[in-house]
Amino acid sequence: MAASPSETTSPEIRVAVDLIVLTLREGALSVLLIQRDDEPHRGAWALPGGFIAHGEDLEDAAYRVLSDEASLGSGAVHLEQVRTFGTPGRDPRGHVVSVAFMALGADLPDPRRGEDVADARWWPLSDLCAVTLAFDHATVLDSAVERARSKLEYTTLAVTFLPEEFTVSQLRGVYESVWGTTLDAGNFHRKATRTEGFLEELDRYAAPTGGRPARLYRAGAGTSLVPPLLRSGD
Amino acid sequence: MAASPSETTSPEIRVAVDLIVLTLREGALSVLLIQRDDEPHRGAWALPGGFIAHGEDLEDAAYRVLSDEASLGSGAVHLEQVRTFGTPGRDPRGHVVSVAFMALGADLPDPRRGEDVADARWWPLSDLCAVTLAFDHATVLDSAVERARSKLEYTTLAVTFLPEEFTVSQLRGVYESVWGTTLDAGNFHRKATRTEGFLEELDRYAAPTGGRPARLYRAGAGTSLVPPLLRSGD
DNA sequence: GCAAAAGTGTTAGGTGTACACCCATGA
């Protein structure tokens, strides 16, 4: 809900999608924001979004926004619906009901600037305290981040932040960055490698980074983590 | 998304709410369904729902449907958004984006019939295998039920299925009915009463039902259950 | 007393946490 039809206060209800695109950039959980080039909230940073077209599926609209406004292909992002925000007044242009989608990807590229967009960049979440987001996007962002944090506990979602092949420490790094905690390396290794369906062991090793080379893994077939990996220490 | 404006295929996108109202009736997890009196799907059973009005909040619309179509006041139901369904073609009347809300309540009364409704009644979930629901409501119902089942694990949501004062066995009955399992009475008692914020002990006892009278409790102040009560046995 | 339901005790086995320790590499 950021660009597209730019009338003033429409008499009809319009449906939009907002995207919370999350990735890890230099070990920091970061979100893609665009700087608005139109009223309302011109110049403010906002989540990428757009109105859905008649006959368009919600997910398709989300992928469209991802490629139009964020210049990110649909390749290798995990897209998931988070919640719908529809309180009248959240958008000064009229009654807009917006379905929030969370998109997670491995080290996504820098965005090209799309239309109606003054700028687009990745923001580490930790830098956002100082920024006032447009609309109710601070709330929308929070709900997505909290969703991502809690889904790491009981699903294999963390692997979507990593390239196809990765080491256990990289995986641990995902948990540590998203949760903002530190985890015991040994215990994490055991838990990750022993949890059925989480990791598939490869016969290759990563280039050493000053220590013993780490074995490479790829994502396993499972989607849920039993037992879960809980946030309160490991 | 069941009644109200009854035009044929609208050119605009319309927003609706669908309600999954769940309660326990004679120990069986049951859902409120209405029998449609209009095309499409005339005669079929469906979730109560309705289009939202311009300027109306999603939650307000959900409460309105609750009182109009289900003749249930807003008193003592827990209302929670589940997911939004917007695939074109899910409603033959046009492009309808529907926000699903789950409503949980304690032994809710029999519904009065509302407008545009041939009949309305509670259906035990176990009786629904044989019934084909209108629209994509089977999917919508499933997602709500799964949400309810999993939220019992890590929140205090179970108490919303009970009257203000209840016994530990009644609470255990909620878990057993919703999960379709049996739980060890002794272990459940300990866990429920020791989990901080879950239960508040009263100084009164329920009328005995053939055994030692059970102490009465009311819901505690907490909303999350740590540690969680997991489904795989207790 | 007996049956039934509430509630407590007990114990064996599993899981998580902390941390010591060994392994494999580059410098």
Place this chain on the structure above:
DNA sequence: TCATGGGTGTACACCTAACACTTTTGC
């Protein structure tokens, strides 16, 4: 050789599941 990160072993605390047992009622 040392430093560094990868990976394993181990002990202890805690939690859970199973089930025996006590308490308190109605009949």
